[in-house]
Amino acid sequence: MCAQCRKLVAQPESGSDRALTTALAAHLRAPADQNCPADFDFQAAELYRELLVGNFAAALQACFPLWIRAMGEAQWLAWRDAFIAEHACRSPFFRQIPDEFLAYLSARQADLAATLPYALELAHLEWLELTLGIAETDLPPQCDPDGDPWTSTAILNPVHALLQYRYPVQRLILDPSFTTAPGLAPEPSPLFLYRDAEDVVQMIVLDALGLRLFATLRETPMPGATLFAQWQECGLLEQATDLRSLEASIRAFLQRMRSAGAILGTIPTPP
Numbered sequence: 284m285c286a287q288c289r290k291l292v293a294q295p296e297s298g299s300d301r302a303l304t305t306a307l308a309a310h311l312r313a314p315a316d317q318n319c320p321a322d323f324d325f326q327a328a329e330l331y332r333e334l335l336v337g338n339f340a341a342a343l344q345a346c347f348p349l350w351i352r353a354m355g356e357a358q359w360l361a362w363r364d365a366f367i368a369e370h371a372c373r374s375p376f377f378r379q380i381p382d383e384f385l386a387y388l389s390a391r392q393a394d395l396a397a398t399l400p401y402a403l404e405l406a407h408l409e410w411l412e413l414t415l416g417i418a419e420t421d422l423p424p425q426c427d428p429d430g431d432p433w434t435s436t437a438i439l440n441p442v443h444a445l446l447q448y449r450y451p452v453q454r455l456i457l458d459p460s461f462t463t464a465p466g467l468a469p470e471p472s473p474l475f476l477y478r479d480a481e482d483v484v485q486m487i488v489l490d491a492l493g494l495r496l497f498a499t500l501r502e503t504p505m506p507g508a509t510l511f512a513q514w515q516e517c518g519l520l521e522q523a524t525d526l527r528s529l530e531a532s533i534r535a536f537l538q539r540m541r542s543a544g545a546i547l548g549t550i551p552t553p554p
Contacts, residue, residue, distance in 0.1 A: 303320055303322065303323065306320040307319075307320055310332075311331055311332050312367050313364075313368035314328075336364075339366070342378070347384070348409070349405060350402065350405050353399060353405060354398065355463070362388075366387050369387070370386075400469075404449065404450050408448070408452050409456070411444055415444060416478065416484050418442050420441045420442055423438050425550065426547050426551070429548065431549065432538070432546055435550060435551075436506055437505075437506070437541075438547045440546065442478040444474075444475075445474075446474055447471055447494060450469055450472065453474055456486065474487065475487040475545060487543070496537075506549075507534060507537045
């Protein structure tokens with residue numbers, strides 16, 4: 284730590300110290316736009332700028348590696364530097380830098396889409412994988428892991444996310460071998476992400492029926508058979524040409540989801 288910084292830390296901050304701190308912070312965030320304070324050591328400021336950028340870059344590279352690759356080196360550096368210069372972080376913790384970066388990208392959707400139309404959704408998906416990977420939650424106190432989600436009420440994995448993107452950005456996650464941003468046409472892409480028993484985040488690509496099924500069970504837990512009957516009564520299955528085949532398909536889907544850990548089990552049936 285340089286002598287000037289030790290002075291700022293060790294002594295109560297005066298008006299001149301506050302002015303120096305403000306000017307130094309502005310310079311560190313945007314050195315091309317804000318000169319280093321005249322009474323602050325320039326080499327020390329360069330070192331602090333290097334440390335600042337290095338810490339931010341490390342956090343972002345850990346969370347958004349595919350987004351960075353898709354954007355390309357020049358765009359990635361431009362967005363990184365603009366984020367440091369412009370965004371007012373709400374949290375002082377480095378571990379929450381990815382949250383702040385996603386908030387910054389969300390506030391500049393139009394500019395981001397002009398560079399890469401699906402960039403925000405790709406960043407969100409990578410952030411979501413990290414978020415689910417470190418999420419803390421309590422397991423349901425009562426759960427029958429061998430229960431049949433068709434005849435008993437299913438318990439969804441509590442660490443999950445159900446969402447639909449406009450672009451199939453999951454393809455870049457599932458096949459991350461690209462070197463330049465691939466072209467993706469708009470295509471509704473419903474996904475169910477969850478953390479399995481090995482603490483690995485898994486992703487299930489859904490169709491429209493799977494999305495509706497998970498959305499309904501999350502909002503109103505019930506046995507699959509009850510749900511199927513309700514859909515019939517509401518006329519949601521009128522387009523189905525073979526109800527028996529559809530019923531078997533939904534039943535098999537629920538069993539697969541239980542085996543995969545997306546469904547933990549069922550609410551135990553009272554004796």
